Amino acid sequence: MIIDNLKTPVYIIEENRLRHNLTLIREVACRTDSEWILAFKAFALWKTFPIFREYIHATTASSLSEARLALEEFGAKAHTYSPAYKDDEFDAIVRCSSHLTFNSLSQYERFHARAGECSLGLRVNPEYSEVGTMLYNPCAPGTRFGVTADKLPEQLPKDIRGFHCHCHCESGSDVFERTLQHIEEKFAKWFPQIEWINFGGGHLVTRKDYDIELLVRLMEEFHKRYPWLKVIFEPGSAFAWQTGPLVASVVDIVEDKGIRTAILDVSFTCHMPDCLEMPYYPEVRGASLSPKLGDDRGLEEDYCSDPQPPNLGGLYCYRLGGNSCLSGDFMGDWCFDHELQVGEEVVFEDMIHYTTVKTNTFNGITHPAIGMLRSDGSLQILRQFGYEDYRNRMD
Numbered sequence: 001m002i003i004d005n006l007k008t009p010v011y012i013i014e015e016n017r018l019r020h021n022l023t024l025i026r027e028v029a030c031r032t033d034s035e036w037i038l039a040f041k042a043f044a045l046w047k048t049f050p051i052f053r054e055y056i057h058a059t060t061a062s063s064l065s066e067a068r069l070a071l072e073e074f075g076a077k078a079h080t081y082s083p084a085y086k087d088d089e090f091d092a093i094v095r096c097s098s099h100l101t102f103n104s105l106s107q108y109e110r111f112h113a114r115a116g117e118c119s120l121g122l123r124v125n126p127e128y129s130e131v132g133t134m135l136y137n138p139c140a141p142g143t144r145f146g147v148t149a150d151k152l153p154e155q156l157p158k159d160i161r162g163f164h165c166h167c168h169c170e171s172g173s174d175v176f177e178r179t180l181q182h183i184e185e186k187f188a189k190w191f192p193q194i195e196w197i198n199f200g201g202g203h204l205v206t207r208k209d210y211d212i213e214l215l216v217r218l219m220e221e222f223h224k225r226y227p228w229l230k231v232i233f234e235p236g237s238a239f240a241w242q243t244g245p246l247v248a249s250v251v252d253i254v255e256d257k258g259i260r261t262a263i264l265d266v267s268f269t270c271h272m273p274d275c276l277e278m279p280y281y282p283e284v285r286g287a288s289l290s291p292k293l294g295d296d297r298g299l300e301e302d303y304c305s306d307p308q309p310p311n312l313g314g315l316y317c318y319r320l321g322g323n324s325c326l327s328g329d330f331m332g333d334w335c336f337d338h339e340l341q342v343g344e345e346v347v348f349e350d351m352i353h354y355t356t357v358k359t360n361t362f363n364g365i366t367h368p369a370i371g372m373l374r375s376d377g378s379l380q381i382l383r384q385f386g387y388e389d390y391r392n393r394m395d
Helices: 016-032 046-052 063-073 087-095 106-116 175-193 212-225 299-305 386-392
Strands: 010-014 059-061 078-082 099-100 119-123 160-166 197-198 230-233 246-256 257-265 315-321 330-336 344-349 369-371 378-385
Touching: 010 016, 016 078, 016 212, 016 369, 046 063, 046 378, 059 063, 063 087, 087 099, 087 106, 087 386, 099 106, 099 160, 119 197, 175 212, 212 230, 230 386, 257 330, 257 369, 330 369
Parallel strands: 010 369, 059 078, 078 099, 099 119, 119 160, 160 197, 197 230, 257 315
Antiparallel strands: 010 246, 246 257, 246 344, 315 330, 369 378
16 A cells, blocks of 8 residues: 555555455355444444445444444444443433343343333353453453343343343454353353344454354354354454554654654554553554564563663664653554654554544644545545544533
């Protein structure tokens, strides 16, 4: 992808890559006799919904705003789940929803009589998840998510039609195989009382090493055991996985104690928050992580005890710094085969999922534009941001 005279910063979603993912997901849905729906928490660029509607028919929401987006922009009522519904929003959520999942029995008792024609479900907690980062583990001890088996009545309320179970984060089908065993051990005795089961998100079916054939076998066997159950998956990342970069530019280069930092016109805390929260290292085009750091985030300790020279074995190494006033708004060290120059582009790969939905306007930093690289090679700017967007957040 080479775009002349590109104004940065900008997220670029590539139509061909998006359609590739959507085609694969549609094929998997057909082969597994299941419904795959888009989770807005990972991707909600509504101007791409006309493309999505060629491949899928529903979405999942976790708030009133997401439910409205589903109905008003995607054109179909949402499968809605929230950790806790608010009284003054619930009726509006019902109007926008086809399915409504309650996080607790107390929420069910409070609201189910007002749920209209929605198909009602309960989120259940199998008390098992292989998600290693506790920030993202929905089954960690003390979790606020879902009802454990010991708290369910032998006879479910008569209007409960389904179970919702979310245990994964960018996981493979091997993880799902092990998780499914726990789900069935804990909750299968209630399956005759329900009509559908939602296995949530985190199924990274579009990743190259994902074992689709294993998933197909798992679902074939599951359907044989429970032929009456409709199966739903609601990934977010899988739809937008590796569909485009965030393109930034070098604004300045500073040095302190042998550490060179390339300050960019983007921010990790504002525009790539998972890089600090998770944390994980994104891939930077044309660069590699210094062997000094690898995947260890111990930045401050490493830098202070053993400063790294700017040039390491013929490579030029830099911290990449965000343009905010947060001291920790940086990641490093990336090594390039040349010295970076002010004005040079720095491309963060795979920055479409869990970025545009989580960005913020801290410090009033220029928000990246959102563009789509069309199949014909043209770049369409879907949204440009400016001062009014920042001002209106404070309105």
